[in-house]
Amino acid sequence: EPEVTQTPSHQVTQMGQEVILRCVPISNHLYFYWYRQILGQKVEFLVSFYNNEISEKSEIFDDQFSVERPDGSNFTLKIRSTKLEDSAMYFCASRRDTGELFFGEGSRLTVL
Amino acid sequence: AQSVTQPDIHITVSEGASLELRCNYSYGATPYLFWYVQSPGQGLQLLLKYFSGDTLVQGIKGFEAEFKRSQSSFNLRKPSVHWSDAAEYFCAVGVWETSGSRLTFGEGTQLTVNP
Numbered sequence: 386e387p388e389v390t391q392t393p394s395h396q397v398t399q400m401g402q403e404v405i406l407r408c409v410p411i412s413n414h415l416y417f418y419w420y421r422q423i424l425g426q427k428v429e430f431l432v433s434f435y436n437n438e439i440s441e442k443s444e445i446f447d448d449q450f451s452v453e454r455p456d457g458s459n460f461t462l463k464i465r466s467t468k469l470e471d472s473a474m475y476f477c478a479s480r481r482d483t484g485e486l487f488f489g490e491g492s493r494l495t496v497l
Numbered sequence: 498a499q500s501v502t503q504p505d506i507h508i509t510v511s512e513g514a515s516l517e518l519r520c521n522y523s524y525g526a527t528p529y530l531f532w533y534v535q536s537p538g539q540g541l542q543l544l545l546k547y548f549s550g551d552t553l554v555q556g557i558k559g560f561e562a563e564f565k566r567s568q569s570s571f572n573l574r575k576p577s578v579h580w581s582d583a584a585e586y587f588c589a590v591g592v593w594e595t596s597g598s599r600l601t602f603g604e605g606t607q608l609t610v611n612p
Contacts, residue, residue, distance in 0.1 A: 416598065428541065428587060428602040441599055476540065478600075485531060486591075486600055490540040 387411045389489035391477050397495045398467055406462045406492045408477030417460045418478040467496045499524040499590045503603035510578050511611045518573040518606050520588030529591035530571040536584045583610045
């Protein structure tokens with residue numbers, strides 16, 4: 386069964402460092418997403434991406450964040466200068482034209 | 498904007514007992530509704546979804562949910578809980594538009610199963 390894969394599973398970084406989280410969505414899916422979940426809190430929408438551009442972003446997704454689909458398979462989330470409050474589990478998801486979102490296992494980011 | 502409320506932060510049931518997790522949503526039109534389950538340190542697994550049609554939907558692991566438009570609810574049920582069902586459950590409402598979409602999640606309900 387096709388699945389969304391994310392790397393790394395866990396990354397520890399120093400405050401102020403740049404981080405790139407990588408995702409390989411399901412191959413025939415058209416819409417891509419990043420969500421995050423701070424420990425003990427609910428899952429929050431960050432950004433959606435369609436047709437090679439951001440289609441929607443939340444207020445969390447400020448100038449420190451960017452997304453890219455550099456080739457036909459990868460979908461990345463970059464945090465330019467990490468802050469302590471960026472520590473969270475980051476989930477990538479994808480979907481086809483209709484239907485549910487398929488989530489990856491998540492990338493846990495710890496900012497020290 | 499859409500929103501989701503899960504009134505119960507934590508529920509404890511005995512193994513073999515029935516379960517109902519509550520979910521209320523707010524959205525102007527008929528939404529797409531989902532229940533996801535998350536085990537500790539794991540990702541989000543889809544239990545079931547409602548898009549249209551029959552308001553009682555069946556999912557994996559013996560779960561079902563009923564969409565009630567008049568109550569803006571989408572409660573999750575299971576007739577007999579197993580110890581392996583202990584996890585966090587998230588209700589979500591989806592708004593699908595031509596250019597994109599987002600899922601809005603509730604706060605989650607932590608389920609504990611006593612032996």
